[in-house]
Amino acid sequence: MRVLGVDPGLTRCGLGVVDGGLGRTVSCVAVDVVRTPADAELASRLLRISDAVEEWLDTYRPEAVAVERVFSQHNVRTVMGTAQAGGVVALSAARRGLPVVFHTPSEVKAAVTGSGRADKAQVTGMVTRLLKLAEKPSPADAADALALAICHLWREPMRARLAEAEAQAARLARAHRAKLAAAAKERAAVRNKTTGAR
C-alpha cells in the first residue's frame, strides 16, 4: 500500500510518499515541500499547490491520500489558508477516485511516537528512524507529511475494520427495528379484528 501524506499550507505544503510493507515496515519513496510566495494571489497559490499534487499523483500513483485535519490555530488567517490548501488536495484525490482521509495532528503524533502530545522534534526523530533516513527531513512540514502517510498506513486497517463493524451494527439495528415494527403491526391487526368481531 502506497500513501501520499500532505501537510497542507499555502506558504509551505509538505508532501511525502510512503510505502507500507509487511507488518509495520515502512519506506520513504519521496518527500518535498511546495512553497508559494506570500505576496501572490490566493487563487494562484492554490493553483500552484494543486498542480504540484497532481504531478505527485501522476508520478507516484498512491492508493490513498492522508491530509492533516486542522481544527483551530492561533492565527485565523493561517487556518483559512491551510483549510483551502487541504481542500484543493482532497479535490485532486477525489477526481481520481482515491480515498482521502483526514487525520488530526494528535492522531499522527500518537501513531508515530506513541504520544499524542509529542513535539515537532520527536515526530521528526521518529520519522527519520522509522524510515531509516540518512538525514532528518527538513523543514518540519516535510517530516509531518511523512508522519501523516505512516499514520494512515498503520491506522487504516483498524479504521476500515471499525467502519465495517459499525455498518454491521447499523444493519442489525435496522433489521431489529423492522422486526419490532412488523410485530406491532400484527398485534394491531389482531386487536382490530377482535374489536370488529365484538
Next chain:
Amino acid sequence: MRVLGVDPGLTRCGLGVVDGGLGRTVSCVAVDVVRTPADAELASRLLRISDAVEEWLDTYRPEAVAVERVFSQHNVRTVMGTAQAGGVVALSAARRGLPVVFHTPSEVKAAVTGSGRADKAQVTGMVTRLLKLAEKPSPADAADALALAICHLWREPMRARLAEAEAQAARLARAHRAKLAAAAKERAAVRNKTTGAR
C-alpha cells in the same frame, strides 16, 4: 462585465451570475444553490461543488469570480468547510485564468444596502430590488451569491484604480530609495577619496 458570485459552503453553496450594464445597472443571469449531503465524505462533497462550479463557468462564461471571504464564525467546523469549498471554487477559476476576488461579508452588505451591518433580510430585499426579480431569491445563500456578484461589479473599478495607485506609489518609493542610496554611495566615495588623499 459578467461576474459569478459564490457564497461558499459544503451544505449549501450559493451561485449567482450577474451582468453589469451602464452605470450601476445590474441584471440577473442565473442563480441557484448547490447542496451536498452532510453524511457524504468531505472529498466527495468538494468534488460535487467543484463540478457544479466548472459547469457554471462553462455555461455562463463569467469574466471574474467573486467569493465570500470568511474570517471567523462561531463553529470552527463550519468555517473549515466554508474555506475548503471557497478554495476549490478559487482553484477552478484560477485554472481558467479568471480573476478571483474575495470580498468580506461587510463589504458585500455595504455595497448592496449602504450599511456594512445590514441583516440577511435587508440584503435579500435590496438584491431583489436591484435585479428587479419577481420574487426573493431563496435560500439566503442564493441572495448572498447575487449580492457578491453585484458587490464585485461595483467595487472592482475602484479596487483596480486603487491597486494601480498603490503600485505607482511603490514604484516612486523604490526610485526615491535608489536615488538616496546612489547619493549616499557617492558621498562615501568622496569621503574615502578625501581620507585616502590625507
